[in-house]
Amino acid sequence: MNKNLELADRGFGYILVAPTFIIILAVILFPITFAIVSSFFDYTLINKSFNNFIGIENYINSLKNERLINSILVTFFFVILVVFFEFILGFFIALLLNSINKFKTVYYFILLLPLLINPIVVGLIWRMFLHPQLGILNFLLSLFGIGEVNWLGDPHMAFTTIIFVDIWHQVSFMIILLLAGLSAIPKEPYEAAKTDGANIIDCFLHITLPYMRPVIVITVLIRLIFAIKTYDLIYIMTKGGPGDSTDLISYYIYRSAFISLNLGEAAAMSSILLLIIIIITIPLFRYMDRLD
Amino acid sequence: MKIVKSLLLISLISIFSFSAKAVTLNAIMENVPDTLFIQELLPDFKAKTGIDVEFEIMGYGEMHPKMIPSLTASTGSIDFMPVDFYWVGEFALAGWMIPLDDYIEKDSFDTSVYFDSMMELVGKVEGTTYMLPFYNYAMGLTYRKDLVADATHQAGFKSKYGMDLKEPTSWDEYMNQVSYFTGNGTKYGVVNQGSKADPVAMEWSNYLYANGGRFHDENWHGELTSDAAKNALADYIHNLNNHGPTGAAAFGFDEAFNVAAQGQAYSYITYNWFMPSYEDASQSGVVGKMALAPVPNNGSLNGAWGWAIPTSSPNADAAWEFIKWVESPEIVAKRALMGGAPTRSDAFNNPEVLAKYPHYGALKNILATAKNFPVFTYTPQFVEIMGTELSKAIIGEKSIDDALASMNSELEALAKKDGLYK
Numbered sequence: 001m002n003k004n005l006e007l008a009d010r011g012f013g014y015i016l017v018a019p020t021f022i023i024i025l026a027v028i029l030f031p032i033t034f035a036i037v038s039s040f041f042d043y044t045l046i047n048k049s050f051n052n053f054i055g056i057e058n059y060i061n062s063l064k065n066e067r068l069i070n071s072i073l074v075t076f077f078f079v080i081l082v083v084f085f086e087f088i089l090g091f092f093i094a095l096l097l098n099s100i101n102k103f104k105t106v107y108y109f110i111l112l113l114p115l116l117i118n119p120i121v122v123g124l125i126w127r128m129f130l131h132p133q134l135g136i137l138n139f140l141l142s143l144f145g146i147g148e149v150n151w152l153g154d155p156h157m158a159f160t161t162i163i164f165v166d167i168w169h170q171v172s173f174m175i176i177l178l179l180a181g182l183s184a185i186p187k188e189p190y191e192a193a194k195t196d197g198a199n200i201i202d203c204f205l206h207i208t209l210p211y212m213r214p215v216i217v218i219t220v221l222i223r224l225i226f227a228i229k230t231y232d233l234i235y236i237m238t239k240g241g242p243g244d245s246t247d248l249i250s251y252y253i254y255r256s257a258f259i260s261l262n263l264g265e266a267a268a269m270s271s272i273l274l275l276i277i278i279i280i281t282i283p284l285f286r287y288m289d290r291l292d
Numbered sequence: 293m294k295i296v297k298s299l300l301l302i303s304l305i306s307i308f309s310f311s312a313k314a315v316t317l318n319a320i321m322e323n324v325p326d327t328l329f330i331q332e333l334l335p336d337f338k339a340k341t342g343i344d345v346e347f348e349i350m351g352y353g354e355m356h357p358k359m360i361p362s363l364t365a366s367t368g369s370i371d372f373m374p375v376d377f378y379w380v381g382e383f384a385l386a387g388w389m390i391p392l393d394d395y396i397e398k399d400s401f402d403t404s405v406y407f408d409s410m411m412e413l414v415g416k417v418e419g420t421t422y423m424l425p426f427y428n429y430a431m432g433l434t435y436r437k438d439l440v441a442d443a444t445h446q447a448g449f450k451s452k453y454g455m456d457l458k459e460p461t462s463w464d465e466y467m468n469q470v471s472y473f474t475g476n477g478t479k480y481g482v483v484n485q486g487s488k489a490d491p492v493a494m495e496w497s498n499y500l501y502a503n504g505g506r507f508h509d510e511n512w513h514g515e516l517t518s519d520a521a522k523n524a525l526a527d528y529i530h531n532l533n534n535h536g537p538t539g540a541a542a543f544g545f546d547e548a549f550n551v552a553a554q555g556q557a558y559s560y561i562t563y564n565w566f567m568p569s570y571e572d573a574s575q576s577g578v579v580g581k582m583a584l585a586p587v588p589n590n591g592s593l594n595g596a597w598g599w600a601i602p603t604s605s606p607n608a609d610a611a612w613e614f615i616k617w618v619e620s621p622e623i624v625a626k627r628a629l630m631g632g633a634p635t636r637s638d639a640f641n642n643p644e645v646l647a648k649y650p651h652y653g654a655l656k657n658i659l660a661t662a663k664n665f666p667v668f669t670y671t672p673q674f675v676e677i678m679g680t681e682l683s684k685a686i687i688g689e690k691s692i693d694d695a696l697a698s699m700n701s702e703l704e705a706l707a708k709k710d711g712l713y714k
Contacts, residue, residue, distance in 0.1 A: 045360055045364065046385055046669070131547055133539075133554075133556060134551070152539060152542035153538065154541075158542065238487075238542065239488050241487060241541075241542065241679075242486075242542060242684075243488075243683050243689045243690075244680055245687075255676060258356060259673060
């Protein structure tokens, strides 16, 4: 009797889960499967058919494509730099905010503002600010006797500028998540440590950091994935240039799909990107499991 | 029985009149002045036909990706569409446009009023009319006519170069003027739109044509490694680095225009539709000081949009009614008077239009002589390649020869893929 009840419960459970499962299947699994299947065909927007199976040709072409390799390298350095600086800056500000009690809401509001702005708008605003002759930034610098800075017209400077704007836009994300983690740390260990004569650095290294480790890992992981997918900022601010100094992989894939209309090759590139993200994130997931 | 027949007839009439009233045409349109002018004129179309029109207005970059799903569906959500000349080859090959020849013949619509270059660019594809030209964005030389007319500058220029200072008609004359006015009357001799991909590709094409070069021969064999092409790129880089503002290598047309409109540059080779903006005191400090001329040595690059009806259009007949209306002489004249950029030659002969916009005289010459960009299935892809290679040459990442060689080989590869290379 109990067994029958258990079976009935399980069946009922399946029925309850079914709608969610079907939606996940339709919204996530179907597009991914469709993209992976397309990557093995000569599938273009001009000739949308699965008549011409070409095996791994799209993958070989992608890996031989110097422009794609360049965009992978540019994306790699971009992601490492923005995540690193956003984490350092975000953690520092989160620590400061965690230690104050007055006007916290005001600080939160100000810090959250950039994150609330659409990336397209962020790009447009910064393009105006960074105009070498008519922008406010060079005007302010000129008051200190600094000459015109070529923010987006020089390849090295353009890459640095994009990193700076991304940090300005995304650092709040780090702050909010890290602050949530900091406020959840109990006070008792700090009080005990202070009684034992620990200074602020000891407390940070031996209490804050160990408690924060899971939050840090998940925050960095999420930001890492989002940073790899950065597209809007590049589209508005540099179009991948000058040359291909800011040509991030998401923007390159977008152009392959909607300008070159080669969906098969774009799908192969996306699959390669997916693989890269999986390779990067698996160690972090494993580390999280170990922490649990 | 008569009553039944009458009721049936009334029902049928009411059904058809209801459906006629219920037609709403949808289109994706670019956020440019001509779109906004037409939007203002739509009540006239509604009054004449009872058909509603709704525009979804967006930036250029968003249009193509947004149109594709509708074009590839069996029944799409777009009834008519503007087609940039970039897309013509691709749209024709994919069979996304309805031939308009039957409509044109049925309504005796006169297409001879369009400039030949316009019909060639955004009208006919291999003898079939798929589009009616909409608005032009042919490029021209915009320059400071007040500086050219200045007696001191005229004397100074003559003594330095041994030639008269006037609207430039030869490329050397223009290059001398750019050099002369750098830091002399204005801050910069020229401002360039050097951003990849479309801005630099379009602007440099003017330099190529002005230097006597071309993209390919009749058999689509690339000619981008010619001396003319090398000189054109050398001139472009020289102007940008020595006579233009810092950062021009990343300027789109809006940023470059702002420099020119603030009176900081003597010249800017750009889209002719910037002329009304130069005359708008709210965004320009050079009102009454700018003139438009063809790029010297017949170097102007042509550019235009056409009106087409997608094969997937749910209301093709009503869409033709719209195109017929919007390209009628009356509506085109009204649009021109609002500051639009028409493609019908009769609009350029309209005294009222010429009185309000004197630069239309020069624009007529530009449209008659401008040269077209290579139009084929892979035009957008080639513009991308071209923009990247030019940008690399500008920042010194590639030599002029290497950048042009890459462009040339990629043009030929795409032409082969398209079956044009012979």
